[in-house]
Amino acid sequence: MPNLTAVDWLIMLLYFVFVLGIGYALKRRMKTSKDFLEAGRALPAWICGLAFAGAGLGGQEAIGMGASGAKYGLGSAQFFGIGAIPAMIFVGLFMMPLYYGSKARSVPEFLRLRFDEKTRALNACSFAAMTVFSSGISMYAMARLIEALHVFDGLFRARGWAPEGIFTFTIVLSAVVVLAYILLGGLTSAIYNRVLQFSLVVAGLLPLVLLGLRGIGGWAGLKATLPAAYMHEWKGVMHAGSNPMGIEGIGLGLGLGVVLGASYWCADFRVIQTAMAANNVDSARRAPLIAAVPMIFLPLLLILPGLLAIGLPTPHTTTVERRINGAIFRTTTVVRPEVEAGTGLVPAKTDPLTGKPMLTASGEPLLDYDMATPTMLLHFLPTGLLGLGLTALVAGLMSGMAANATAFNTVFTYDLYQSYIHKDGSDGHYLAAGRWATAGGILLSIGTAYAAIHCNNIIDTLLLVFAFVNAPLLATLLLGMFWKRATGHGAFAGLMAGMATAMLHHGLTLPIEARAGIYGGWIAVLHHYPSDLAQSFWTAIFAFSASLIVTVAVSYCTKARAEAELVGLVHSLTPRLARAHIAWWKRPEALAVAVLLGAIALNIFFY
Amino acid sequence: MSFDLRIPMGLMFSLIGMILSAFGFASRASAKLYAPSLGINANLWWGLVLLVFGLAMLLLGRRSQKRMASLPPEPVDETRPRHGH
Numbered sequence A: 001m002p003n004l005t006a007v008d009w010l011i012m013l014l015y016f017v018f019v020l021g022i023g024y025a026l027k028r029r030m031k032t033s034k035d036f037l038e039a040g041r042a043l044p045a046w047i048c049g050l051a052f053a054g055a056g057l058g059g060q061e062a063i064g065m066g067a068s069g070a071k072y073g074l075g076s077a078q079f080f081g082i083g084a085i086p087a088m089i090f091v092g093l094f095m096m097p098l099y100y101g102s103k104a105r106s107v108p109e110f111l112r113l114r115f116d117e118k119t120r121a122l123n124a125c126s127f128a129a130m131t132v133f134s135s136g137i138s139m140y141a142m143a144r145l146i147e148a149l150h151v152f153d154g155l156f157r158a159r160g161w162a163p164e165g166i167f168t169f170t171i172v173l174s175a176v177v178v179l180a181y182i183l184l185g186g187l188t189s190a191i192y193n194r195v196l197q198f199s200l201v202v203a204g205l206l207p208l209v210l211l212g213l214r215g216i217g218g219w220a221g222l223k224a225t226l227p228a229a230y231m232h233e234w235k236g237v238m239h240a241g242s243n244p245m246g247i248e249g250i251g252l253g254l255g256l257g258v259v260l261g262a263s264y265w266c267a268d269f270r271v272i273q274t275a276m277a278a279n280n281v282d283s284a285r286r287a288p289l290i291a292a293v294p295m296i297f298l299p300l301l302l303i304l305p306g307l308l309a310i311g312l313p314t315p316h317t318t319t320v321e322r323r324i325n326g327a328i329f330r331t332t333t334v335v336r337p338e339v340e341a342g343t344g345l346v347p348a349k350t351d352p353l354t355g356k357p358m359l360t361a362s363g364e365p366l367l368d369y370d371m372a373t374p375t376m377l378l379h380f381l382p383t384g385l386l387g388l389g390l391t392a393l394v395a396g397l398m399s400g401m402a403a404n405a406t407a408f409n410t411v412f413t414y415d416l417y418q419s420y421i422h423k424d425g426s427d428g429h430y431l432a433a434g435r436w437a438t439a440g441g442i443l444l445s446i447g448t449a450y451a452a453i454h455c456n457n458i459i460d461t462l463l464l465v466f467a468f469v470n471a472p473l474l475a476t477l478l479l480g481m482f483w484k485r486a487t488g489h490g491a492f493a494g495l496m497a498g499m500a501t502a503m504l505h506h507g508l509t510l511p512i513e514a515r516a517g518i519y520g521g522w523i524a525v526l527h528h529y530p531s532d533l534a535q536s537f538w539t540a541i542f543a544f545s546a547s548l549i550v551t552v553a554v555s556y557c558t559k560a561r562a563e564a565e566l567v568g569l570v571h572s573l574t575p576r577l578a579r580a581h582i583a584w585w586k587r588p589e590a591l592a593v594a595v596l597l598g599a600i601a602l603n604i605f606f607y
Numbered sequence B: 001m002s003f004d005l006r007i008p009m010g011l012m013f014s015l016i017g018m019i020l021s022a023f024g025f026a027s028r029a030s031a032k033l034y035a036p037s038l039g040i041n042a043n044l045w046w047g048l049v050l051l052v053f054g055l056a057m058l059l060l061g062r063r064s065q066k067r068m069a070s071l072p073p074e075p076v077d078e079t080r081p082r083h084g085h
Helices: A008-027 A033-041 A045-053 A059-101 A107-114 A117-149 A153-159 A162-217 A218-225 A250-264 A269-276 A281-311 A369-382 A385-421 A426-452 A458-482 A488-508 A531-559 A587-607 B008-026 B040-071
Strands: A318-324 A327-333 A507-510 A527-529
Touching: A008 A385, A008 A488, A008 A507, A008 B008, A033 A162, A033 A385, A033 A426, A033 A587, A045 A162, A045 A269, A045 A281, A059 A107, A059 A117, A059 A250, A059 A369, A059 A385, A059 A587, A107 A117, A107 A269, A107 A385, A107 A458, A117 A162, A117 A369, A117 A385, A117 A426, A117 A458, A117 A488, A153 A162, A162 A218, A162 A281, A162 A369, A162 A385, A162 A426, A162 B008, A162 B040, A218 A281, A218 A385, A218 A587, A250 A327, A250 A458, A250 A531, A269 A281, A281 A369, A281 A587, A369 A385, A385 A426, A385 B008, A385 B040, A458 A488, A458 A531, A488 A507, A488 A531, A507 A531, A527 A531, B008 B040
Parallel strands: A507 A527
Antiparallel strands: A318 A327
8 A cells, every 4th residue: 555655745746736837827828719729839849749649658558558568568569669650650741741731720620621511520529529438438547546546545534534535536636637727728738738747657657667677687587587478579470379469460460550550640639639739830740750759668668567567476475473582573464365366466356346356267367457557656666756656647647638628629619619509709709619618528528437437338338439430530531631532422431331340340259258248249249359459450450441442432433522622631732841941850751760760670679 | 939848847857856855865764665666765866867857958948948038039930940859
């Protein structure tokens, strides 16, 4: 149990003061809806870049990467490896000039400019719903984590409050702070705080990894304690049976590299928004490339705590006997049963009803991988640094919420409210609408967080819905940007077909060891996947392909728009940017090549 | 733009670094406190690292702010990027 002292609280308090202080300092700059919703398009590239990277390094990702490190080994570095880096380079070099140059204020608005009104409406609605739900779910997950870590227990005991209130306290506290700093400073303050959170996560996790590696005997010691498959990134990747994820080469390459990674980094407005806030098109292009630099080595920082947690010895209840002057002293160190039943430092999951460790179908304890990184924090960090580590987690939770809230308020204000509800308002009217949308979005996500308590499966269902939304959208955007023949009817039909296919695929397949229902197979089980990860990869691949095929087919049957209308929206029809004035090593292309070489070098090292 | 993020960021990390290293220095004799971190006074050392990082950010931010203040305000040039990272 963490014994938080005044130092830990002081550090957390300091973080809150700075977060709100930044919002307050930005307050007087929020004059127009553009200042509030688009950060005035005035931020330098390095800030946008770090915030872009921070989107993939929030509190939830820190926990999730640690968990998949513990579950799948170093192979989960591939999540970032194949998924993120090429996607970031692609979005920076080829898509950003169109996103930024088209003067669209959001991804749905880009869809309207490139295709038509109905495609925008479909995407705006599904995206708005997705942000509200995913914000609610991450709130729920993080509040549960804070509860499990007993962060606020001491505070509640000291005040004499009922411990049941911790969940609500966490949610309300983070929601109020997030709401306050967004209302004060808009997207600018959300982006600034994401940079702050990004550096806090690094500052909180780096000492953990260093101490953990020292504790296990360095890199060689870690290698010695883990099965060989855990330590290689690529070996055995072509055969589903020989890597811990159970995914074969094609599924991995297509699912991660092309579809899942790219649909997040290239099509998700929560990410794209930070680059679109840049001060000019060169900065907007450079932002994803700058973000790719930390992505070369940061996965290690997030995955290693999980690997270390699996590799370290499991603590057991021990009694040490000492004799002092003939008297026997026994010191017993009690270890909770769920920890003893776990592997390494990763505890077993306990049944909330019986309090006993839960077992899998084969009788082994079911491990609670999400606790891998948090237990490492508690195990290695002394009070003081522990405060910093927990602050990093809280900061991650809040910045994830803020990313959802700022994406929601922009899409709601520009793509739903201004387009369909109230067309000809003054700018001040839309500024106010943006503020109200922020508050409304956060309230709705609090509602989702509470709904998640009563219906545990809601999380699995909704996470699936997100895969349904993003993968088809990627196909639509790619065709729209790189194929001038794609039409609005085609895009709309493709989006619909992609979502339907994802649902169908999910209904017909099931991961091994899962019961039919929420995890798939609710129509009939035609195929079993070796892991739920393999299933979601293939769901994304099918959704993406269906959207691609249907968009192409319907586009050929419908009338294309005149080429003159598509200048600035389609790559081949857009004049290349003049860049003779930038020294060659400052150009985005040079940065892209450097990042790619670095990533390849690291992958060879960990082969 | 009179607001450079490096200044509040540097300030925050310098303060955190100062708190951690001061606490680490004061508690350097406590073996029990540093048992989890393998006997290393992690607070003191990491506090110093963060302090150096914070001061470096602060310095960079101050310097660019001074440079910006000494320059005459120039019109925003859409094609030319400002300093990189």
